[in-house]
Amino acid sequence: MIFWLIQACTDSYFEKLPPGTVSEEHLANTEGINTLLIGAYSVLDGVNGITTWEAAGSNWIYGSVASDDAHVGSDEGDATEAHLFERYDFQPLSGYLHNKWRVIYDGISRCNDVIRITNMAHAKGTITSSHYDQYIAEASALRAHFHFEGKIIFGNIMYIDEKVGTSEGPSFYETGNVDESGNYIDIWPYIERDLIQAIDGLPSERSEKGRIDQWAAKGILARVYMHWQGRVQNGIDPSEPPGLGSAEAILDDIIENGPFELVESYHDNYRIASNNNVESIFEIQASVNDGSLGENGNYGDVLNFPYGSTGPGTCCGFHQPSQNLVNAFLTDPVTGLPYLYDFNTRDFRWDMGIPSHENWDRESGYWIDPDFVPYGRDDSAESIDPRLDWVVGRRGIPYLDWALHPGDAWIRKQWYGGPYSPKKQVYYKEEEGIMSTASGWAKGATANNIRLIRLAHILLWRAEIAVDENDLDLAMYLVNQIRGRAANQVVMARDTAGNELNTPACTGYNIMPYLNFPDKDYARIAVRHEIRLEFGMDGNRFFDLVRWGIAAEVLNDYVQIELTRPIGNNSFENRRYFLHNVNFEKDKNERYPIPQDEIDLMGKDILKQNPGY
């Protein structure tokens, strides 16, 4: 009898959702979808619990260390995998790359959750249609951003939409990067489609500072077009290029109709006090002392602080600017313009091999250093772009309000990573414990946002297009706008008590506008050089070199010259042995390899490795 009763009951009678947990049904309403969206925003910084600095939203490893901007720095025994990238030794088995891959697709999967559950809620009538449009648009824009990141890092990746893995679509195992005939699938049009849909559905003003609005989506689309166009043109991605003029139209729209203007000071793009400023178009939010142990606070860059107990962050001396980058900031004392063609043959004086002065006053940190005179400090003939001292920490120059950079004392292994420290994402001493984390192991978690796209990008991308169209006056006008702003605020000298003085830290600061772009080639080089200076250490350089089609040429030259620099007195260590036998392989190293673990899981007929690996 009992047996019969059980037979008579339907299965769903016994269905009971897990108590104390949250399922899709619980979330299919305004409040629930909003929390899922927050979850998607949460991985913009690349830190999702499984991943940390190797997947940083700033891409400091894949975009900066792997370029001529920076050395991995620190010590070769620490974070050992990071060091391979400096040698263009990109390994399919790299756990770093695998984590980057995973966090990108984690972001995509969170966006797909939003879209799927929004559709579910819409069907059930638990959300209004204006909410529906907003959620779909926001999630689509984020999904496009994540795919874009995957695209410029890994090249041939697959596009995952909300139908994959459901009854309406193919399984995850079947959704790879090649079609039936084994050709890589071009996903650029899908990224574009997501963004166009997002722009349609998004408001033109953001309700909250961290949200993607129409302008942010347009900024991402402009970035997509610039990379898509360049990568197709240079044979990196097999694809049709985007429609002619599409980048120009969207850039002009942002410049003419957007609410953005250049902020007064270049440095305001890199300091906490001016997060979410009027120049910023798309920004990754960071927060500290919020109940976490700093993990919401620009955690991907947490290792990239001076090494040693007297400076900010104290850990771990990674991401050290290269001499090549520093040289790029040299300007001609007469014209105030960079040496576009031969900057790297003029060596900026550095403090390599000079120990920090033993009498350095560790209390105030502002001392007279008898052992080393910083380039440009006392000699106006030593002419430099003032942005240098906002980008690079170097000996004898105030390191924000911390101290004069003491040189070697803040460098973990000078002969390995060079004498320079990163500076852009560093917090002020007066902000310590307030805008940097007061808990957790790493003091370098800060509230410094990552300005992923700002008006300066838009202007300089537009200048690139102007060069292509031979409109050299417009290109020069745009570049000069950026240079004019850069002159507004320079690093100021400080007295021995650390108070800011009324005089610049260097008499050599000298930046002037271009007076003439004589021809297209000159203009192209000038625009590209300006992009390098303006965004130095931002994690874009590698990808810019790739889309310009000059990565192999530029990076192999860079390595050859770095190798010749004497870097110390020790006979064995007097050159960068780790750059020996290093070669950027053209038509291979422009894309990082697809993680081998993923290929093993899905099969190489479905997920095909990039050429050359």
Place this chain on the structure above:
Amino acid sequence: MGNQNIDPYNQYSTFRTHIWESSYDITGSNNSVRVGYDTERFGNPFGHWETTTVLDIGFDATVFNGRFSLYFDWFDRKTTDMLVQLPLPGSRGDAATPFQNAGEMENKGVEFTFFYNNGFSNSEFQYSIGFNISHYSNKVLKLGEDHDMIIQGPSLRQQRYTRTVSGQPFMSYWGKELNGFTDGSESYWNEDGDYISDLYPNYYNYISQYGSGKGRFRFIDQNDDGVIDDDDNTFIGSPHPDFYYGLNAAFEWKGFDFTLFFQGVSGMELINYVARWIDFTQFGGNRSIKMYEKSWTPSLGDKAELPVLSSWDNLSYQPNDYFVQTASYLRMRNIMFGYTFSNIKGVDRLRLYFQMLNLFTITKYEGLEPDLASVNQANDLSLGIDQGVYPSAKTFLLGLNFGF
């Protein structure tokens, strides 16, 4: 293995909230986040019971008036539709993976126990002795639905030491195989004045002029391609021992009692992960005496156990069979002396005893504790990996039992 603790809600996808893994400072406040949700676990609505077929041939005998007992079992336990957490493609996103019926595994073995006592007669001296020994062999027969899958062991500081594939025991050890030390024949000066070896193109400072290319671990080039790299990894052991055994004995004489329990494992190997920290140069911190005494020097030669000391070495600490260390042991689990006073007024029974737990362990194992299972709630995925555990305590107990 892995299938006794299936979450009762395995079929459901669930979401969770987390202060940093799913939250975001959407308002740009710099010091607060809004709570968000993300997937905690993917559900598998198609899961069902796994099937275990056991063939067990046993023999139990008790003879000589119950004085002598013997138990013998031979078993072959085969699990089909085994519930395993198969790895999902990264494109699925990151969340806990559900159990799926996608494996087959076989455990074969024998168990043998005998027990002898002197009959519990009324004689003043009573005793019993027991001994047991068991052996099993484990093999994964199938993993994955359509094609063979790999279940990776845990990633420990970017290295994995174990993996499960079909045809091998569950969580077998995986890494490079050593063959003594380099003798300098693999390396040379090139025209740039660098001291290099063609065998190690990915480990540019593995061979350096220090030590003249001698005294490094020499790895076996499994695939004979002239290069030592990750393609030379192979199976280098398994966490499954040859035998478990135990011996216990109890004696009683005129109010005195004495019990003994020895327990041991033979043919066991563990991954001594702690050695990566204390025998090699990768991380900061204290080092082992072994590193001081047994690192390669010209005079030690092949008697050395560790490579020549060098801060340039980023290969030796990667998974290889140095870390696979013999961890067989015999342990004095329990030894107890007691005396029972039988004629004290007002007290029915009073017993005084002295007990020692884990008095000694005989082992060659270099880690702190060869018996990981007893001190560590080792989950299946980290089977066989000694990540440094608090060892079993040696305990001395003095006690009184009263009965009123």
